[in-house]
Amino acid sequence: MLAPTCITVPGLNGSGPDHWQTWAEKEIPNCRRVSGINFDKPVVAAWADAIRNNIRDEVGSVILIAHSFGCLASVVAIADNETKVAGVILVAPASPQRFSATGLITSQERSPTTLLGAIPAQPLGVPGVFIASSDDPWLKLTHARFWAENWGLRFSCLRNAGHINVQSGFGAWPALPRLVDKFREQVQAIPLGQIQAQSQVSKNRFTALSRIRQLTRNSIDLL
Secondary structure, eight states, rough: OOOOOEEEOTTTOOOOSSSHHHHHHSSSSEEOOOOOOOTTSSOOOHHHHHHHHHHHHHSEEEEEEEOOOEHHHHHHHHHGGGGGGEEEEEOOOOGGGGGGGTTEEEOOSSSOOBBBSOOOSSSSSSOOOEETTTTTTOOOOHHHHHHHHTTTTEEEEEEEOOSSSSGGGGGOOOOHHHHHHHHHHHHOOOOOHHHHHHOOOOTOTTHHHHHHHHHHHHHHHHO
């Protein structure tokens, strides 16, 4: 059996050379960054589709290590691919209320439709941990607890860690590889037959990603 591949999913504007995700990609065996995403354009449907393709293209299962807006897109992708996701680590997710289907909401927009009603609010069906910060400017702590509970993830809170990024002092993160090792010890890659069958599930027009795509189309029509 193959050990799960780790795929990092950065947030808006990506993760630079000093970011903990970039460090993790070098320190954690079989760990790479998600491909096919324009990190300067936070369109959740496009990001989730790229993540889904990355998951699908792996021979074995995956562990997603996401940050900020990347967490929201990962949740959408996981909702349609839970059988191939061996685990998820969501770090400082951004609030879905800060984004519309077409990007970051600005102060000039009048009554924009946020992602709040489009992001899945039920258990993801995969083991995982939600790592929040007590003073994260992108998500209130009470909201973080709400999402962790609804997604069925173990909740962990870092005290006064900001957005858990470079600006908050997070580069090397020695505890992260140990957490990944625990995931890898607990799970095994799934048989290829199940991987092939999963592609049929993702075609269902009622999937989370399909709903996000519809919201995106509706938002564009209103511009």
